[in-house]
Amino acid sequence: MTSIRYEKDEHNIVHLVLDNPQGSANIMDDAFMDSLDAVVERLQQDEFNGVIIRSAKKTFFAGANLNQVYQINEDTAHSAYDNCTRIKKAVRVWETSGKPVVACINGAALGGGWELALSCHHRVCLSRGVMLGLPEVSLGLLPGAGGITRTVRMLGIQGAMPYLVEGKQFKPQAGMDAGLVDQIVDTEEEMLQAAVAWIGNNPEAVQPWDKKGYKMPGGKPSSPAMAQLLPIAPAMMRQKTRGVQPAPETILSTIVEGAQVDFESACRIESRYFAELASGQVAKNMIGTFFFQLNEIKSGACRPQGVEPRRFDKVAVLGAGMMGAGIAFTCAKSGIPTILKDISLENAEKGKDYARKQLQKQVDRGRISSEKMDTTLALITPSADASDLQGCDMVVEAVFEDRNLKASVTRETETNTSSTTIFASNTSSLPITGLAQAAQRPDNYIGLHFFSPVDKMPLVEIICGEKTSDQCLAQAYDFVQQIGKVPIVVNDSRGFYTTRIFSTYTMESVAMVGEGISVASIENAAYLSGCPVGPLSVVDEVTITLAEKVRTQTIKDLDAEGKTYTPHPADSTVDWMLANNRHGKASGGGFFDYPEGKKKQVWQGLVDHFYQEDAQIPLQDIKDRLLFAQSIETVRCLDESVLISTRDANIGSIMGIGFPPWTGGTLQFINSYGLKAFVTRARDLAIKYGDRFEPPASLVEKAERGEVYGDGTFELAESA
């Protein structure tokens, strides 16, 4: 069994047909590597006029075998280097054979697949259904099969950056414009004809970088033009990586160092850096969460089995405020006719304007046509009439966070919809079970927590109430996927999962302010940990008033349950801020002042009242307090069955509330820290900063058992 068939046609052209016998896509597994070595050996002994590399699958080539990459650790890093060397050596044979080699790209060629194509002298693509690029960076890796070395030699240092550092993916036409694709055709036959013709016209083919007198586009690193760019490039990159994401930084190093030397040396530099990244913890975190766990979510890991998939043909969104408008826009973008209802038609129209504005921006940037804008907009019907809800498969309520209001729209909806209509509340904190009491069909009542801005944030947190049926959950899952979002599934609780852990992040920062710690240090600690927004800036955005409201509601709810509220050390600072008329950004300022046309500044009154020079703590303690608070709260959510899977915890924390991606999520952060070390550090933080850091018993026991957080289907490695 071979992964690459060796065939010869009437033109004496060798066809290397990529055809993985084990699966539906070609990947760079051991069988492929063996086949590659075999066909290359045969090529070396054969007489031929040219080579065509093509795929027998729907896609061209899917890239690296991530299962294998995931296993690489510090002890086996050399095997990563060896594998890179092996594939580079093999493709180098045809690249320098002197005979023309053409890649016929019939479908996606990403990562290793695109690297394979780059080793060919000519790339022909089908006009449709082809996606190209090197997305390795998004998994904490770098293209280690010659992708960096060749892209830099084709496009120059600056030209190559977006494709390598950002992992920019592109379609054939964009590839042609950039000089990465040579020919675009419409059918497979044309593709083959084009390849044969090119081979006929170019009996001797040599890569530009293998020709004498080759000059790198834009100049080598030593050229004056590069001398301007190089010193600041790392600083510009660090603004994005914050020093916690090694992949983009390593890619920049590989680009520049490889550009200084000959092709073969550059290949070795690339392989060595790959081995370092692949064996590092951050790649593990990112592959585990963004590849394996995300794929499990996409294939419905938490979707109840046995429920027929449902497609949604008509949706209604109640409330045309910021969230409602965003949800309606998102549904329309997915091609679903959507009613956007508010108390007045005027309000509903305003909500639709949001979609109009966003679409216009995309038209202006040339991303979509104005026809596409018109058809998308036409899918949104503003309404003030509840009878328009008739025939809707799904109604998403996004009215104010007021129980009575939500109850009344629930009742109004039920009278206008059928028994199969799902009613979803986009509440961010009110328990679903309570809200569902207003419903006649609580089994069809569910929480769909969207994040703002809805059309940009990828996550939807699905919340099951006590009476939510499996069928309702499964269909809500289908809906979330139909509108292109990633669903996580949680059980009902105050703040569900994401809001709850996010408030531990923000409240920890407020507590630190109260201790007299520098506001700049707190915000910078978050920044340096890779958090997208500083916690105090966020509190100012969502208002300090909200923190107080949530607390009051929590006390009330606990009271009703006969429980007492444990005060958070942030509470007194929140109260002081409100007492001093500091409510947040929208109402004139909170922790920060917002002078017009200028950068925000820490409010001097805060410094005067709280800041104490001798209260400063190590930067690492601030960082740990912000991240540990969230991870420990996540463990509590598991303990309380609010969370039912590790993958949902990880993906939810990163995609929903910006937990730093390099960690792999709140639970993977514990895994990669090492459970025992995490317990020790948490106890240390508890002694220094309060009982809330005391590690939950389940975590301590798990650490003692030597286990890690995982869902069984794919166990995540603990750091050495």
Next chain:
Amino acid sequence: MTTDALIFDAIRTPRGRGKATGALHEVKPISLVSSLLNALVERNAFDTAAVDDIVLGCVTAVGDQGCDIAKTAALAAGWNQDVAGMTLNRYCASGLEAVNTAAMKIRSGWEQLVVAGGVESMSRVPMGSDGGPWLHDPETNFRTGFMPQGVGADLMATLDGFTRDEVDRFAVRSHQKAAKAWQEGRFARSVVPVNDRVGQLILDHDELVRPDASVESLSGLKPSFQSMGDMGYDDVAREKYHWVESIRHIHHAGNSSGIVDGAALVLMGNQAMADRFELKPRARVVSTALVGTDPTLMLAGPAPAARKALDIAGLSAEDIDLFEVNEAFAAVVMRFINDMNIDEAKVNINGGSIAMGHPLGATGAIIIGTLVDELEARDLQRGLATLCVGGGMGIATIIERV
């Protein structure tokens, strides 16, 4: 018994604006050095064959300044072929490092007569054109947290609470002091005019000095490092200086050292050489010191280096009559004055690099010359020269009259 390292003479070229429009742009850096070498012989009447070595600071030793310009200049000046020459690079301290190295050579007893100094034609060989991994190798750059010194100066001003007005006032004082010194002829002894091949004058004064500089005239200048900071460098400092909310960019072309062309030489030797050529020892080197400090802030070296040199000499700051602190940026000198708790009236009495410019490789030797001249003119005893240095280093040298 150790031998004293004696200073016999210290000369320099005037400093030309470091641009194509500057007076010295047309003059090759090798010519700046060789004409000074000739002047040194004319003034001191020694046999060049007795010179063991020429040690020159040169930061950007490529192109017109490449290939060991010290030895080349000795040959070009027609000095005896026995004379050796070397260039060294300790960034902005190179000129003072040359003096210190010469002092060590002499003090060790292994060499007797040494020319120290430095050269930099910044108009011809721009700063940074020698590349180097610190700037140009991303891996090294990431690992070391590279930040340009201008952003470091603004960070220093932010940390120390210096306002734009304060640094501008300091800059104005530098210009006023330099203008007054020129007016009073205080550089007459050390400045050797640059002439052309037929003896016509090209430049006989420091081109950058502006007697009419005022806080008002400086206030219009835009911060030089704001955009660099915004592009990413400000963020490099966040880890080490996390308590700084934002860096206030207050340094600009008017309160930073000027980019200029120039060279300087210092004739040094032991008592035996003084006796042999009837050279008058004007001062001796008391102590030298080097330190390393945070490379990101980069400019905090002078005070620690000065303290180290004072410790070595068994002296304290009160024992020093005059200080020369290179005016790389106003904040550097202002911090030094605060840190050392000294009187500004003793510091840079004839102005500094803000007014007259900072030819990287030469400045250290220039300020030694200023100290020697002014200690004599004012009949004072001791002087300390110090500079902040790339990579966070600091350097200091204490001299005293003999």
